[in-house]
Amino acid sequence: MTAKIRAGSWEITTLDGGGLYLDGGAMFGSVPRVVWEGCIPPDDAHRIPLATRLLLAKNADENRIVVIDAGVGDKEEEAFRERFDVRLPNGEGHCPLERAIRNSGTDPDQVTDVIVTHLHFDHVGGATRLDSSGSSIPVMPNARHWVQKRNWENGLQPNPRERASYLRPNIEPLEGTDLQLLDGPGEIMPGISVEEVDGHTTGMQTIRIEGGGRVIRYLADLAPTIHHLRAAWTMGYDVHALKVVEEKRQLLEAASAEQALLALEHDPVHPWARIIEEKGRFKAVPVSEDELAGE
Ligand SMILES: [Zn+2]
Numbered sequence: 448m449t450a451k452i453r454a455g456s457w458e459i460t461t462l463d464g465g466g467l468y469l470d471g472g473a474m475f476g477s478v479p480r481v482v483w484e485g486c487i488p489p490d491d492a493h494r495i496p497l498a499t500r501l502l503l504a505k506n507a508d509e510n511r512i513v514v515i516d517a518g519v520g521d522k523e524e525e526a527f528r529e530r531f532d533v534r535l536p537n538g539e540g541h542c543p544l545e546r547a548i549r550n551s552g553t554d555p556d557q558v559t560d561v562i563v564t565h566l567h568f569d570h571v572g573g574a575t576r577l578d579s580s581g582s583s584i585p586v587m588p589n590a591r592h593w594v595q596k597r598n599w600e601n602g603l604q605p606n607p608r609e610r611a612s613y614l615r616p617n618i619e620p621l622e623g624t625d626l627q628l629l630d631g632p633g634e635i636m637p638g639i640s641v642e643e644v645d646g647h648t649t650g651m652q653t654i655r656i657e658g659g660g661r662v663i664r665y666l667a668d669l670a671p672t673i674h675h676l677r678a679a680w681t682m683g684y685d686v687h688a689l690k691v692v693e694e695k696r697q698l699l700e701a702a703s704a705e706q707a708l709l710a711l712e713h714d715p716v717h718p719w720a721r722i723i724e725e726k727g728r729f730k731a732v733p734v735s736e737d738e739l740a741g742e
């Protein structure tokens with residue numbers, strides 16, 4: 448069951464953008480396999496299952512329907528999908544994000560805003576689909592698409608380490624939408640602000656929703672799973688591991704102080720977590736959807 452979570456006039460639900468498998472060693476960086484395999488057990492190919500968990504935030508007072516991140520999508524060819532074992536939710540077929548939005552009672556044309564944390568394929572691929580002529584086109588054509596300017600530039604001129612993650616058919620079609628290139632942190636609509644972090648990739652943004660005494664933070668790849676809510680656990684994919692450590696230290700402090708509800712985009716089991724301080728150390732505890740639905 449997907450809980451409806453309220454934060455002031457915002458009503459938030461999760462969307463299933465589909466699952467994928469990534470190399471466990473790459474996901475856990477310098478953490479030894481004997482340690483991480485107890486957290487998420489790998490398959491025979493050393494890969495671990497991951498979610499792409501997106502948010503849909505509706506605000507009737509503001510006439511806003513916001514989608515946060517977009518999953519992998521279905522534009523890629525068979526070989527790509529096999530390598531990452533991309534699983535489309537709700538059965539195979541066209542455009543998983545479009546289907547997830549429709550299942551939640553909204554039409555993709557009605558989406559007013561898409562906030563993209565960063566342009567890596569597993570976060571933005573689902574914002575576009577192939578039309579009948581094989582061209583990549585936006586799934587939510589009427590929406591403003593919010594991306595950090597530095598991430599946009601990075602995505603179009605990727606460094607060799609990230610070339611396989613930044614794919615032009617995922618990025619260029621967004622220029623045909625109302626593209627909002629952001630210059631750093633700030634509030635982008637009432638109750639929703641973004642913060643810029645550079646450790647995972649240049650110009651990634653995390654999202655903070657505040658209202659009615661509740662704070663929700665969408666962490667993207669700053670902490671993809673609950674196990675990564677430890678400052679020192681970085682990913683092999685991160686471009687600046689020590690920056691991630693510092694950015695995460697700040698996040699853990701802030702999330703603990705404001706008792707934030709943390710959305711975990713890639714965690715295969717736990718959609719939500721909170722941070723508590725225990726004997727001077729920060730500890731992540733899972734929060735179930737049932738618990739939130741009851742609040
Ligand atoms: Zn990423």
